[in-house]
Amino acid sequence: MxxxxxxIHKENYKKIKKLNYIPVGLGNEKFDENWVRDNTGDNxxxxxxxxxxxxxxxxxxxxxxxxIKENEWIGFCAYRRxxxxxxxxxxxxxxxxxxxxxxxxxxxxxxxxxxxxxxxWKFSKFIKHGLKSFIINPKYIFKxxxxxxxxxxxxxxYGNLDKAIELLNKEDKEDFRNFTTTRNFYNRSSMFFCSSKxxxxxxxxxxxxxxxxxxxxxxxxxxxYGLKRxxxxxxxxFQSYWFQKYTKPLVWPIIxxxxxxxxxx
Numbered sequence: 536m537x538x539x540x541x542x543i544h545k546e547n548y549k550k551i552k553k554l555n556y557i558p559v560g561l562g563n564e565k566f567d568e569n570w571v572r573d574n575t576g577d578n579x580x581x582x583x584x585x586x587x588x589x590x591x592x593x594x595x596x597x598x599x600x601x602x603i604k605e606n607e608w609i610g611f612c613a614y615r616r617x618x619x620x621x622x623x624x625x626x627x628x629x630x631x632x633x634x635x636x637x638x639x640x641x642x643x644x645x646x647x648x649x650x651x652x653x654x655x656w657k658f659s660k661f662i663k664h665g666l667k668s669f670i671i672n673p674k675y676i677f678k679x680x681x682x683x684x685x686x687x688x689x690x691x692x693y694g695n696l697d698k699a700i701e702l703l704n705k706e707d708k709e710d711f712r713n714f715t716t717t718r719n720f721y722n723r724s725s726m727f728f729c730s731s732k733x734x735x736x737x738x739x740x741x742x743x744x745x746x747x748x749x750x751x752x753x754x755x756x757x758x759x760y761g762l763k764r765x766x767x768x769x770x771x772x773f774q775s776y777w778f779q780k781y782t783k784p785l786v787w788p789i790i791x792x793x794x795x796x797x798x799x800x
Contacts, residue, residue, distance in 0.1 A: 536607065536608040536609075536610070536636075536637055537557060537603075537607065537608070537609050537610070538554075538555075538556045538557065538609075538610040538611070538612060538618075538634070539556070539557045539559050539571065539591070539595070539609075539610070539611050539612075540554070540556040540557065540558055540559060540612050540613065540614065541559045541561055541588050541591055541611065541612070541613045541614070542558060542559065542560060542561070542613070542614040543560070543561055543562040543564055543614070544564065544614065544795050545560065545564050545565070545566050545567070545570070546795070547614055547794055547795055548569065548570065549800075550794045550800035551614075551794070553630075553800050554630070554633050554635070554800070555635070556612070557571055558570050558571065559571045559572070559573070559591055560572055561573055561580075561583055561588070561590065561591060562583060572594075573590045573591040573593070573594040575594075575598070576594065576597065576598040577594070577597035577598055578590070578593065578594050578597070578598075579593050579594075580594070582755075582766075584763060584764075585755055585763060585764060585765070585766050585767070586746075586764075586766045586767050586770075587725070587764060587767035588611075588613065588725045588767070589725060589742075589766070589767055589770050591611075592611070592725070592739065592742075593739070593743060596735070596736070596739040596740075596743070600732060600735060600736060600739075603732055605731075605732055606730050606731075607730065608637055608641075608728055608729070608730045609728065609729055609730070609735070610634070610647075610726075610727070610728040611725070611726050611727060611728075612634075612726055612789075613724075613726070614793065614794050614795060615791060615792065615793045615794075615795075616723075616724050616726060616789055616790070616791055616792075617633055617634065617789070617790055617792055618633075618634035618647075618726070618728075618787060618788070618789060618790075619632060619634060619787065619788040619789070619790050620632050620633060620634050620635055620636075621638070622638070622640065622787060622788065624788060624790070625788060625790065626790065627790050627792040627799070628799075629799060630799055630800060632790075640785065641728075641785060644783060644784065644785040645729060645730045645731045645734065645782065645783075646727060646728065646729050646730075646731075646734065646778050646782040646783070646784040646785070647727060647728035647729075647784060647785050647786075647787045648722040648726075648727050648774075648775065648778050648779075648784045648785075648786060648787070649722050649723035649724050649726055649727075649786070649787065649788070649789035650722065650723055650786055650787075650788055650789065651720040651721065651722060651723065651786075652720060652721060652722070652723045652724075653719060653720045654681070654682075654683065654685075654686040654719045654720060655678075655719070656686070658678075661675070661681070661685070661689055664689040664690055665685060665686075665688055665689025665690075665693075667688075667693050668685050668688050668689060668693065672685075681719050682715060682716050682717065682718060682719050683696075683714070683715040683716070683718055683719065683720075683721060683772055684696055684697075684715045684716050686719075687715070687768070687772070690761045691761045691762060691765055691768050692761070692762055692765070695753070695762075695765060696715060696769075697712075698752055698753075699745075699749050699752070699753075699769050700712050700715075702745060702748040702749055702752070703745055704741065704744075704745070707741070707776075707777070707780075710776070710780060711773060711776050714772075714775075714776040715772065715776075721771070721772050721775035721776070722774070722775040722778075722779075722786070723789050724771070724789055725767070725770065725771050725774060726789060727774065727778065727784075728787075734781070734782060737781070738774075738777055738778070738781075741777065742770055742773065742774075742777075745773070746766055746769070746770070749765075749766060749769065750766070753765055753766075
């Protein structure tokens with residue numbers, strides 16, 4: 536098992552190592568040679584302000600995946616979001632609550648994804664950011680009709696999700712569109728575990744081929760957070776859809792816990 540922990544703070548190195556995770560440094564911080572970086576080999580590190588954690592996923596795909604052993608579990612976490620050590624764990628109170636070994640429950644699975652995150656925003660917040668959607672589709676007044684598409688249109692530019700979906704391959708275009716219009720939740724964070732090189736390669740190839748096409752439409756000029764990070768937000772929704780369509784994933788809890796300010800490690 537290998538777990539890559541993505542961080543932007545170099546002072547967290549010893550804490551990450553104490554968990555037996557592999558420290559990954561992103562951003563402009565000057566990390567020493569002990570950190571894995573996304574700016575070596577074949578990389579898109581310069582796109583980090585737009586892709587977030589997925590510049591490392593690109594680096595992993597292009598430079599590391601080929602050397603991974605078949606059936607070896609590979610996991611990803613971040614300095615503020617960690618996998619729980621047990622399925623019934625919902626809070627990190629000690630080092631024993633951080634993920635440390637493959638559970639028996641994973642025996643019949645090759646993909647692990649985080650729990651659902653529900654987009655149950657207050658009505659006033661949707662009206663403030665997504666008034667156009669409510670005018671065009673009055674059905675959104677009723678909570679049961681709100682979905683991923685409404686949320687994306689409200690906070691990441693009206694119509695941008697549809698533009699991106701039109702650039703998807705034919706195998707995923709309508710299925711992903713249906714995913715975004717029939718659900719108001721997706722699996723939490725850009726994190727997963729996988730024990731199949733073939734699955735990871737297919738997933739990354741699909742994602743980054745799609746993002747290359749999206750870049751031609753959205754570019755890199757937007758400065759507002761919701762638009763600047765549009766690639767990361769698109770991938771986050773798509774990751775949830777793709778693993779559910781093409782694999783049989785097990786849901787496992789992800790816990791928010793910032794190791795930068797805690798004293799557990």
